[in-house]
Amino acid sequence: MEPQRRRDPCNFGTGDILCGIETEFGIIRKDLEISDPVLESMELVRAYRETSFGIWAYDEEDPRADARGGRAERLAQDEEEEAFLQTDIRRGFSFRESKSDRILKNGARFYNDHTHPEYSTPECLTLRDMILFDRAGTEILREAVRLREAVVGQPGVLGLYRNNTDFHGHSYGCHENYLLPREMSFSEIVRGITPFLVARIILTGAGKVGQEGEDGIRSDGYQLSQRADFMETLTGVDTMQRRPLVNSRDEPHADRERYRRLHLICGDANMSEWQTAMKMGMTRLVLASLFVHPGKVPDLADPVAAIRSISRSRKGDVAVACEDGRMMTADGILSLYRERVDVVVRSEEDRWVVEEWDRALSDYRADSDRLGDRVDWVAKESLLGWACQEQRVVPGDPWLQSLDLAYHDIDPGEGLFWPLEEEGSMRRLTRPEDVRDACEHPPALGRAPIRSAILSRFGGEVREAGWERIAFSGGVTFDLPPYLETDAGKVRRLLDRIAGMDDPAHLEAIIREMNKEGGFDGANR
Amino acid sequence: MERTGRLGTLKGNRLEGIALTTPGTLDEQDRVPFPSKKSQDPTAPAPKNLDPKPIRDRMMDRMRKVDPKQSERYRQRTGE
Numbered sequence: 001m002e003p004q005r006r007r008d009p010c011n012f013g014t015g016d017i018l019c020g021i022e023t024e025f026g027i028i029r030k031d032l033e034i035s036d037p038v039l040e041s042m043e044l045v046r047a048y049r050e051t052s053f054g055i056w057a058y059d060e061e062d063p064r065a066d067a068r069g070g071r072a073e074r075l076a077q078d079e080e081e082e083a084f085l086q087t088d089i090r091r092g093f094s095f096r097e098s099k100s101d102r103i104l105k106n107g108a109r110f111y112n113d114h115t116h117p118e119y120s121t122p123e124c125l126t127l128r129d130m131i132l133f134d135r136a137g138t139e140i141l142r143e144a145v146r147l148r149e150a151v152v153g154q155p156g157v158l159g160l161y162r163n164n165t166d167f168h169g170h171s172y173g174c175h176e177n178y179l180l181p182r183e184m185s186f187s188e189i190v191r192g193i194t195p196f197l198v199a200r201i202i203l204t205g206a207g208k209v210g211q212e213g214e215d216g217i218r219s220d221g222y223q224l225s226q227r228a229d230f231m232e233t234l235t236g237v238d239t240m241q242r243r244p245l246v247n248s249r250d251e252p253h254a255d256r257e258r259y260r261r262l263h264l265i266c267g268d269a270n271m272s273e274w275q276t277a278m279k280m281g282m283t284r285l286v287l288a289s290l291f292v293h294p295g296k297v298p299d300l301a302d303p304v305a306a307i308r309s310i311s312r313s314r315k316g317d318v319a320v321a322c323e324d325g326r327m328m329t330a331d332g333i334l335s336l337y338r339e340r341v342d343v344v345v346r347s348e349e350d351r352w353v354v355e356e357w358d359r360a361l362s363d364y365r366a367d368s369d370r371l372g373d374r375v376d377w378v379a380k381e382s383l384l385g386w387a388c389q390e391q392r393v394v395p396g397d398p399w400l401q402s403l404d405l406a407y408h409d410i411d412p413g414e415g416l417f418w419p420l421e422e423e424g425s426m427r428r429l430t431r432p433e434d435v436r437d438a439c440e441h442p443p444a445l446g447r448a449p450i451r452s453a454i455l456s457r458f459g460g461e462v463r464e465a466g467w468e469r470i471a472f473s474g475g476v477t478f479d480l481p482p483y484l485e486t487d488a489g490k491v492r493r494l495l496d497r498i499a500g501m502d503d504p505a506h507l508e509a510i511i512r513e514m515n516k517e518g519g520f521d522g523a524n525r
Numbered sequence: 526m527e528r529t530g531r532l533g534t535l536k537g538n539r540l541e542g543i544a545l546t547t548p549g550t551l552d553e554q555d556r557v558p559f560p561s562k563k564s565q566d567p568t569a570p571a572p573k574n575l576d577p578k579p580i581r582d583r584m585m586d587r588m589r590k591v592d593p594k595q596s597e598r599y600r601q602r603t604g605e
Binding site: 024026027028033034035037080084113114115116161166167168170171172173175239240241243265383386387390391397398399401402403404405406414416419420423425 | 579580581583584585587588589590591592593594595596597598599600601602603604605
């Protein structure tokens with residue numbers, strides 16, 4: 001049953017929406033004709049030793065819980081998953097060995113997920129932290145590659161790619177997570193956000209040579225999005241097959257009476273920091289505006305067909321049909337949403353997002369090439385154009401897909417993106433010294449720093465840990481609410497208390513005491 | 526503080542609406558989240574971000590080193 005009472009929307013904004021990104025990387029051994037992605041992914045994660053803890057609390061996870069009601073009996077991917085598991089068991093790997101979980105010092109999770117090394121940022125409350133900790137993931141993966149190649153004894157043999165496809169019909173994700181008030185119903189979210197998700201690819205697409213999906217595989221042509229081909233339905237609980245634009249997994253990783261986690265799987269993995277910032281920034285603003293002002297937005301007649309149509313059209317400028325018979329272009333839809341979010345613009349970060357949003361739409365309309373300093377699909381298309389001009393390559397030449405792949409190579413000496421960023425042709429938002437710091441230390445806000453402090457102080461006494469709970473060997477468990485209202489000073493005082501504690505059983509008492517003092521009330525939001 | 530340089534007029538830590546990511550505390554960084562750019566005149570010619578010859582030459586050198594068969598060998602399992 002959906003709760004009816006809505007909290008006061010006047011004070012609700014993006015700062016109330018905890019968020020994070022999970023990125024699965026493609027992995028290959030360049031020196032082998034056939035790679036074993038399970039082994040390579042496992043060994044890569046294990047090579048990275050800057051870890052605060054290594055036993056993940058899988059009891060917290062319930063990917064079959066469906067926000068539309070009930071719980072799926074089976075997921076479409078179960079059969080494939082079970083086959084993977086059996087193969088791994090035959091090779092002598094237990095479930096936990098295969099996953100090789102790592103909770104990193106910076107609060108991130110690093111593990112082998114379905115044969116891909118996955119880096120999940122710590123939960124973030126600011127956009128700046130979001131981008132910083134996402135970029136830290138790239139640095140952490142690079143360091144893991146260096147360590148793994150040292151073990152193998154051959155520098156340069158591992159290829160890691162921040163993309164979403166192998167061009168042969170296999171896709172892997174870059175998932176966004178937004179923690180929302182439970183009183184926002186799932187159906188209201190789906191209806192409100194779907195046209196935006198379809199349209200945003202003109203600003204958030206990573207670009208792809210070729211076409212995949214249920215309507216066939218082609219190696220020619222160019223489209224805006226890597227993931228659009230793989231979207232097959234509007235909503236659903238599956239993530240590996242029958243992929244939905246809006247995933248209905250009801251797994252909040254927080255108190256389910258008060259929160260729901262919107263888990264979006266339709267987005268591309270971007271190389272451009274600006275795109276990652278705008279993808280998360282625009283989406284948080286849209287979600288906040290839907291909470292504050294759940295007015296009507298134009299329903300698309302067929303959102304799945306629309307995202308493919310926009311992705312595969314020249315520059316994304318095709319009009320798509322709305323249920324009321326209107327035809328709208330992606331930039332027209334984004335303009336409608338842009339107007340709607342004004343009511344929730346409160347912070348400096350919000351203002352940055354809307355200014356960039358306006359500027360990007362203006363540039364897109366004038367000439368989409370103007371976005372070449374911010375948007376992967378535009379920059380990549382320019383590179384491919386040069387290659388075609390100078391090498392007289394014909395459409396469908398496999399070199400073009402190889403160049404597409406190389407654009408996403410995280411190796412600074414090999415990847416095609418990095419010289420563009422280094423030369424200033426692509427904008428960079430983070431500073432290297434801040435990224436280095438984010439590899440070692442958690443964000444200052446939210447629950448991530450609290451989890452890190454507890455694992456640092458009591459790691460030897462912890463049985464398992466996850467996003468929302470830490471279980472100690474002695475039987476004590478400690479819940480980690482999102483801590484949305486705290487400021488950095490309050491969190492710092494709590495961390496100091498944790499560092500001085502002798503017994504984890506006293507954690508709850510300390511939180512209660514700080515609540516009474518009015519010094520730490522974030523758990524109550 | 527206000528001074529004018531190559532990029533424009535610096536007022537405090539802001540460059541005429543361009544937020545600088547200057548070294549400082551987290552709080553300072555939070556106030557100036559990201560570098561930004563001034564609005565462009567929509568009638569002006571498109572910026573040639575990738576046009577300058579040095580970057581084009583550098584990128585072509587790197588692209589020529591990419592194995593044309595790499596994408597054919599690149600096989601992954603479905604993820605999520």
